[in-house]
Amino acid sequence: MNRKLGRMSLLVLVVINVSALLTFAYNRWVREPGRRPAPAPSLMRELCLSGPQKKCIEDFRCAFDAETRGILARIQEKRVALVEEMKKTAPDEAVIVRLIEEIGGLQAEIQKKAVANLLKEKEVLTDEQKAKFFRLFQDHVCPREEGADGAAAARRGGCPQDQSHQSLYGRNTI
Numbered sequence: 001m002n003r004k005l006g007r008m009s010l011l012v013l014v015v016i017n018v019s020a021l022l023t024f025a026y027n028r029w030v031r032e033p034g035r036r037p038a039p040a041p042s043l044m045r046e047l048c049l050s051g052p053q054k055k056c057i058e059d060f061r062c063a064f065d066a067e068t069r070g071i072l073a074r075i076q077e078k079r080v081a082l083v084e085e086m087k088k089t090a091p092d093e094a095v096i097v098r099l100i101e102e103i104g105g106l107q108a109e110i111q112k113k114a115v116a117n118l119l120k121e122k123e124v125l126t127d128e129q130k131a132k133f134f135r136l137f138q139d140h141v142c143p144r145e146e147g148a149d150g151a152a153a154a155r156r157g158g159c160p161q162d163q164s165h166q167s168l169y170g171r172n173t174i
Contacts (some may be wrong), residue, residue: 008093011100016082046136047129056124064117068110075110078103 049057082099085091118137122130 008096043136047125047132048131053124055131057121058121060117064113067113071106071110071113075103075106078106 047053078099082096082103085095086101122133125133
């Protein structure tokens with residue numbers, strides 16, 4: 001019984017930590033409430049987006065926000081229910097597992113929509129911008145240790161007329 005409770009506690013803590021990290025990441029790279037979403041300034045600088053490209057990507061991000069707003073609200077409801085169940089003197093393990101699975105399913109739904117949105121954004125980019133876009137995306141989702149082979153420094157091309165991007169690039173702000 002004690003071992004089972006320990007495993008369940010560990011599982012719940014892992015889920016809560018992952019959820020918190022995903023929430024932090026979402027809030028960091030998506031618009032502030034009440035403002036129209038825009039491509040991250042460092043991304044626009046890195047890709048040297050034209051006016052029409054910026055507008056198109058803003059429209060895609062706005063549509064993505066509208067699509068995911070309801071899902072995020074449902075995730076929050078599930079998290080509240082999870083915490084309420086965990087507060088109980090004798091929490092129901094089946095309910096906790098079901099809530100965790102539901103939260104994971106909703107997060108997977110958002111990830112699928114995010115990938116579909118990135119594929120739409122890709123279509124408005126030139127071939128050179130696409131290459132840089134996916135290099136930046138890969139560095140964001142699969143960061144490598146900088147300085148190991150000097151490749152990270154070589155990837156910092158950016159827009160020739162804007163050298164300020166290099167200080168931002170090290171912070172992985174896409």
